[in-house]
Amino acid sequence: MKVIEAASFGGPEVLVAREEPEPNAGPGEVVVRVAAVDTLFVDTRIRSGWGGEFFGITAPYIPGGGLSGEVIAAGDGVPEDLVGSRVATYTNGLGGKGGYAERVAVSADAVIPLPDEVGLNDAASLIHDGVTGMRLMENVAIKPGERVLVVGATGGMGILLVQLARAAGAQVIAAARGAEKLKLARELGADVTVDYSEPGWAERVLEATGGHGADVVLDGVGDEIGRAAFDATAEGGRFSAHGATISGFTELDPQEVERRRVTLYGIGDVQLDLAERQRLAAAALAEVAAGRLRPVIGKTFPLSDAAGAHTAIENRAVIGKVLILP
Template identity: 45%
Template sequence: MRAVWLTEFGGPEVLVAGEAPEPVAGPGQVLVAVAYANITFVETQYRATGRGPFGIEPPGILGNGVGGVVTEVGPGADAGLVGQRVVTSTGGSGGYAERVAVDASGVFAVPDGVPLDTAVALLADGRTALLNLRAVGPVAGQRVLVLAAAGGVGTLLVQLAGAAGAAVVGASGGPDKRDVVRALGADDAVDYLRPDWARRAGPVDVVFDGVGGPLGRAAFELLRPGGRMSSYGSASGEWAAVDPDRAAARGVALVPGDRPAPQLVRELVREVLGLAARRAVRPVIGRRFPLADAAAAHAAIEARSTVGKTLLEVR
């Protein structure tokens, strides 16, 4: 089968298309013919440095989220899954390929009316957005700042926080991304490449930080007493790393980003797929690349030239 190999750690060029052994559905597993593979910023960081949650040693195959159709089941798996459209995590590797074998217990049926690409775009980012929104508590009537608002998680947080009754300020880099944020219903959209962005954005009651670094720390300073800050990403290359003592002195809560239990993850994925089925949320799929062009997809993400979710089209 066709796949994209991580040949070594380094620049996007280390992702090389080639052939890979056909996976086999073992006991309790299903075989999925992949239509779309998810790409996350964390995967680009892992490819570059070898540091991160995946534990893949070159040569290996990246990819932690896919969507497609179940074609076979292994011993002990439900034969009724054959032919179903599903999305699933892969356990951290193997997603940049035509087929994957995964545990049957980890697949999610895609609701009728929800396109497969939409479901794949929501698999990781949707659960992350919902988890962060739950973590900060009620936001109705409050002013909420979303950093990286034109990213995969950010575009969903803009929609979800707005639907929960918040006044949403979306901060992103560049006028084109600001237009995307406005189109999603943000009450205000600011360009954090401009020196006056913080003055325009604040003060706020909640910060969702997907950037980290100096921008994340600047956003922290905009919080009113009683405010909450949830940091879920480090697109700048570092976390915001706000001093907890300073936060306590200002009366600001730093919401911990603990890894959720598997059962909660499943609940969140089901919830966001249900929201998509009711057209209550929609992912922004900014760019799609053929499987063989995974290196170009990684390069585009690292160049900050993408908005929303970037997908690999496999079939």
């Protein structure tokens, strides 16, 4: 079967195709025929060599930490009726690799059955972003009428956060780059949109909240954009610095955070074990099945063009999710 391997750390060109033996289902495992692989900005960062202290991945490796597909074989100790099921699953435990392949063997305990109403592409798009989005909503506990700033509002997770915050009864302020992205944010339910590529955008957030600032900030971008978003956070607000799509996570002065009585959440607050991921994934899938949540898949790429998928993400050439379809 075909797999895509990052032969070394570097640019998208290090992603190369090779052949590998078909996987077998060992005891407690299933083999999944892969339909769609979630592709994240962080995957491109890991491929470039960033984040070794967080993820412990060494090259060469096969990227891809989450996917959807159909169970085609079951090993000893796995109920046979699981064969033929449509599932979403994590690969390699929670190690974040192995999914850029036509078929994968995974622990049967890692698979999440899909509701009939949820397509395989939508399911793959939720395996990470849906889980993190649902946990963020639990962390910040939005109350009706609060002002919520979503930074990076048209990325895969930002799209979900705009909808979830709106459903919680918040006034949603969506921050993104460019008119096309802001238009999508409004279509998803944002009350106010601001372009964070323009100088003084944080002041416009303050203006939109009558000078109060955002009660909740969900920062999916980081670095100087996140720092500006902190300036627009209300006294006593909540700030989640979970994103790093520029060069790093938002770094804040602890004394300033304390002085302004801001409750701070970071990437550690969305590091979850398998049971929690499955619980939150099931919750996100249920929201999609009920029609209350809509992923936006901007573009798909064949497995053979995984490098193209990474290039599109790095160039910010796609609005919404990027998926790889073996």
